[in-house]
Amino acid sequence: xxxxxxxxxxxxxxxxxxxxxxxxxxxxxxxxxxxxxxxxxxxxxxxxxxxxxxxxxxxxxxxxxxxxxxxxxxxxxxxxxxxxxxxxxxxxxxxxxxxxxxxxxxxxxxxxxxxxxxxxxxxxxxxxxxxxxxxxxxxxxxxxxxxxxxxxxxxxxxxxxxxxxxxxxxxxxxxxxxxxxxxxxxxxxxxxxxxxxxxxxxxxxxxxxxxxxxxxxxxxxxxxxxxxxxxxxxxxxxxxxxxxxxxxxxxxxxxxxxxxxxxxxxxxxxxxxxxxxxxxxxxxxxxxxxxxxxxxxxxxxxxxxxxxxxxxx
Amino acid sequence: xxxxxxxxxxxxxxxxxxxxxxxxxxxxxxxxxxxxxxxxxxxxxxxxxxxxxxxxxxxxxxxxxxxxxxxxxxxxxxxxxxxxxxxxxxxxxxxxxxxxxxxxxxxxxxxxxxxxxxxxxxxxxxxxxxxxxxxxxxxxxxxxxxxxxxxxxxxxxxxxxxxxxxxxxxxxxxxxxxxxxxxxxxxxxxxxxxxxxxxxxxxxxxxxxxxxxxxxxxxxxxxxxxxxxxxxxxxxxxxxxxxxxxxxxxxxxxxxxxxxxxxxxxxxx
Numbered sequence: 001x002x003x004x005x006x007x008x009x010x011x012x013x014x015x016x017x018x019x020x021x022x023x024x025x026x027x028x029x030x031x032x033x034x035x036x037x038x039x040x041x042x043x044x045x046x047x048x049x050x051x052x053x054x055x056x057x058x059x060x061x062x063x064x065x066x067x068x069x070x071x072x073x074x075x076x077x078x079x080x081x082x083x084x085x086x087x088x089x090x091x092x093x094x095x096x097x098x099x100x101x102x103x104x105x106x107x108x109x110x111x112x113x114x115x116x117x118x119x120x121x122x123x124x125x126x127x128x129x130x131x132x133x134x135x136x137x138x139x140x141x142x143x144x145x146x147x148x149x150x151x152x153x154x155x156x157x158x159x160x161x162x163x164x165x166x167x168x169x170x171x172x173x174x175x176x177x178x179x180x181x182x183x184x185x186x187x188x189x190x191x192x193x194x195x196x197x198x199x200x201x202x203x204x205x206x207x208x209x210x211x212x213x214x215x216x217x218x219x220x221x222x223x224x225x226x227x228x229x230x231x232x233x234x235x236x237x238x239x240x241x242x243x244x245x246x247x248x249x250x251x252x253x254x255x256x257x258x259x260x261x262x263x264x265x266x267x268x269x270x271x272x273x274x275x276x277x278x279x280x281x282x283x284x285x286x287x288x289x290x291x292x293x294x295x296x297x298x299x300x301x302x303x304x305x306x307x308x309x310x311x312x313x
Numbered sequence: 314x315x316x317x318x319x320x321x322x323x324x325x326x327x328x329x330x331x332x333x334x335x336x337x338x339x340x341x342x343x344x345x346x347x348x349x350x351x352x353x354x355x356x357x358x359x360x361x362x363x364x365x366x367x368x369x370x371x372x373x374x375x376x377x378x379x380x381x382x383x384x385x386x387x388x389x390x391x392x393x394x395x396x397x398x399x400x401x402x403x404x405x406x407x408x409x410x411x412x413x414x415x416x417x418x419x420x421x422x423x424x425x426x427x428x429x430x431x432x433x434x435x436x437x438x439x440x441x442x443x444x445x446x447x448x449x450x451x452x453x454x455x456x457x458x459x460x461x462x463x464x465x466x467x468x469x470x471x472x473x474x475x476x477x478x479x480x481x482x483x484x485x486x487x488x489x490x491x492x493x494x495x496x497x498x499x500x501x502x503x504x505x506x507x508x509x510x511x512x513x514x515x516x517x518x519x520x521x522x523x524x525x526x527x528x529x530x531x532x533x534x535x536x537x538x539x540x541x542x543x544x545x546x547x548x549x550x551x552x553x554x555x556x557x558x559x560x561x562x563x564x565x566x567x568x569x570x571x572x573x574x575x576x577x578x579x580x581x582x
Contacts, residue, residue: 018419022417022424037437140508141560142560145515145516149542248423249426251428252427253427255431256516286424
């Protein structure tokens with residue numbers, strides 16, 4: 001098993017290499033001088049020169065890439081142009097709010113999406129099936145910044161059940177932490193739960209038409225047990241896959257949602273960086289979150305072997 | 314009714330396009346005209362949707378926003394489909410090229426879409442054209458992958474094998490025999506890219522990485538309302554409502570097209 005884990009992690013290295021190359025090359029895609037572009041129209045020649053040196057733009061690109069990659073592998077993502085602070089440090093301070101948000105969103109989405117998909121597949125054309133079609137179509141048409149304001153208006157401003165905005169660190173109490181995260185996490189979950197529910201339904205329908213399900217029914221196994229023990233376990237692989245792939249959407253929506261609910265996480269950091277044209281921070285955020293996404297999918301691949309003994313790499 | 318989603322989505326989106334095209338005549342006010350004397354007004358007979366914190370007429374701004382949103386959405390859908398099809402076909406035609414191209418596409422797809430778009434916009438600077446380019450780059454790998462897989466499976470079809478053994482040239486094979494098989498799934502995919510591109514444009518503008526702040530796009534209107542929505546919720550309600558209805562229309566159109574053109578890929582079946 002350990003050998004397999006190592007092999008699978010090594011397979012992710014070339015992908016991350018391409019990610020790094022793409023993020024690195026972006027600076028050279030701009031027409032004209034990247035230092036000039038980042039400095040803005042009002043910059044003095046000294047400011048431009050400073051940015052050029054700090055990004056290493058006076059080196060030839062290949063040497064610069066090698067240099068940059070070497071530092072990155074050692075955990076050095078450079079320094080902010082605006083404040084001079086190390087990027088890893090700035091991102092580190094913002095990790096807790098973002099990860100809390102993502103965690104709660106995954107719990108809600110899987111907790112709602114999977115049972116919803118199972119219920120829809122259990123009675124095709126029934127109430128849950130129609131509800132699911134409506135829910136997914138609505139979910140795909142409600143981006144985070146619309147759903148977020150809608151939920152905040154209804155549950156925070158009008159009903160006053162939950163706080164409108166802000167974040168409370170976990171150290172100050174689980175209760176306050178959770179109360180502040182419910183609305184933003186629900187916002188994030190809409191699309192993600194819709195994707196999970198849709199795939200669960202399709203996968204379950206396929207499995208429910210198998211012979212062994214008919215056999216189980218014939219020998220009188222309780223319907224609920226058939227659904228969750230016999231069918232869901234065999235329908236799990238596509239569901240796991242989409243949970244992994246959906247994390248990309250989830251991360252993207254989190255960046256937006258943090259700005260709707262004033263959560264001081266990586267999304268807020270990104271927006272401040274855009275405002276100051278602080279490219280090293282944006283670069284660091286893109287690399288780190290992409291690496292997180294790739295790792296989640298490695299973990300999902302590893303989980304396949306746990307639910308399906310036939311899968312061996 | 315058969316193809317209800319297609320009809321409802323099509324009619325809604327046609328209405329939205331008509332509103333966008335006719336916005337200079339439908340809204341009498343200039344969407345950029347400042348009027349410090351009439352800030353944050355409630356909806357009324359003169360200002361149907363009210364005014365924002367700079368006294369600009371929200372009705373005019375939301376209508377003009379439809380132009381930008383639809384323009385970006387349709388442009389990206391067309392450009393990403395064209396370039397993605399070229400990349401996908403190229404990839405499917407040569408095994409050595411395929412290995413390289415697909416690794417690059419995998420890498421690009423490992424970057425969450427909005428983050429790649431943000432990074433591109435950060436180096437390119439805010440403009441409608443740059444938003445179109447950035448979102449197109451984000452969407453190309455998705456099209457390329459689809460086209461590659463469709464072409465690879467079409468290659469196994471007897472009629473394609475027959476054409477190859479009859480000595481059909483490469484270009485002729487692509488145009489006469491492969492393209493007709495590509496069009497249905499590509500049309501469906503392009504519709505969903507249209508919706509995604511509108512979401513990305515609004516999201517980018519909302520966080521200040523999209524169209525320049527002076528442009529009346531839905532994302533910018535929402536960004537302007539961020540600090541004031543609790544005082545005047547209509548500032549969020551109208552642009553958000555228009556974006557939602559437009560997205561719903563395009564998604565219904567996509568679902569309808571999928572049922573019509575590509576029954577095999579239908580997850581509901």
